[in-house]
Amino acid sequence: MPLDAHALIAAHAAALNAELADAPAEAILARALGTGEIAMVSSFGAESVVLLHLLSRVDPDRPVLFLETGMLFAETLAYQTEVAETLGLTDIRIIRPDPADTFAHDPDGLLHQSDTDTCCAIRKVKPLELALQSFDGWITGLKRHHGGDRARLAVVEADGAALKFNPLAAWSREDIAAHMDAHALPRHPLVAKGFASIGCAPCTESVLPGEDARAGRWRGTEKTECGIHLDGARIWPARPSKD
Template sequence: MPRNDLTDRVTALNARYRHHSGTAVLAHALADPEAGRLALVSSFGAESVVLLHMVAVTRPETPVIFLETGMLFAETLVYQQEVAERLGLRDLRIIRPDAQDLARTDPEQTLHRRDTDACCALRKTRPLLRALQGFDGWITGRKRYQSGTRAALDFFEIEDGTGRIKVNPLAHWAREDVQTYMEENRLPRHPLVDRGYPSIGCMPCTTPVRADEDPRAGRWRDHDKTECGIHIVDGRVIPKGVSA
């Protein structure tokens, strides 16, 4: 789709749903022809169960893409299975890195020590791009409060270079909203949350976070990096420290 048409489409969607709740934004996005065919991309992380539950209630046949990088915490893998079964997700797609790509690029699984961006591209970005072929857009669980780079996040945004849109139904939610939703719906917590992990990615690149820190401070700690790169600008991995 031409850039101008895509911009108009996203602008119209943001105007149409600007004053809606996150639940309503998700429900409308899944039914609105202007949003197109959508998939939910979920890490099954600390707060993922909220959006997964919303999808299960609204349209359980929505494709759910889970990137199994090969370096996730064992707790995440167990949690993913438990949540998917409990919510009755009908189209869960577990996506793994290309085996030949892994053998060629990271045979000893040490790439994350030398180049975190290259490791994320190998294990997340490229597999996701393949998994999203045929979709008009995808749903994310990103929220403004999670980090300064997400402070201006809209419900709908453009993924430049791919012709897709991204939908962020929970963009305006506060941390308290997430906890309240989980409690009211009796949703299971990721077991690592109680051990100080408010944001959970791959095991080698995730550490616990202090109460006074940004929720994503434990991701790639001591690196000039705040995003894994699955959010794309001009068809490329976002540079360090920048969020789409």
């Protein structure tokens, strides 16, 4: 994508972020849904049900992309079905890695033991980028309370050729819990077992009281992100014009 196009998208994101920086989540979500073809991306993890619930109240037919890496907890797969049915979400799109990639790079399913970055790239980053090619942007459930680089999370970001909206950026753990309680939303079953952030089974552990929510992800390594939310240009270009 030409440099001037990158600059335009960055400027658009900056203007939206200034407009929505202190807006409630519902207003941010509404603004996102009115900005072209936008999909929500959800892990159906520990806190995911809150944003999915907000979406269900305004646009239950909106596409929700769910990365089924082939290494998720059985509890996550069951929870995804339960939440979609409970909230009446009608367009859950299951995104899976390319079998050619897993065959070439991880034929025995043990790549996560030696190269977590490549494992995440073939099972999460590439499949999502390809799935997002038909959209102008996406909505995530990222929050500043997750810590690390997310502590400085903007409400709207320029993500390569697209816009990325984070309606719950300012929400605390207490805000999340209060919303779940107020609307009797189902909890991910692993939360009761001490899992505060839930990814692939081989690379996710429970956390101790007082630990960072993501301390159980890739424990014992310096890795904190799978790559989906890292800064940098996407491999996917702007969606072709309909003209």
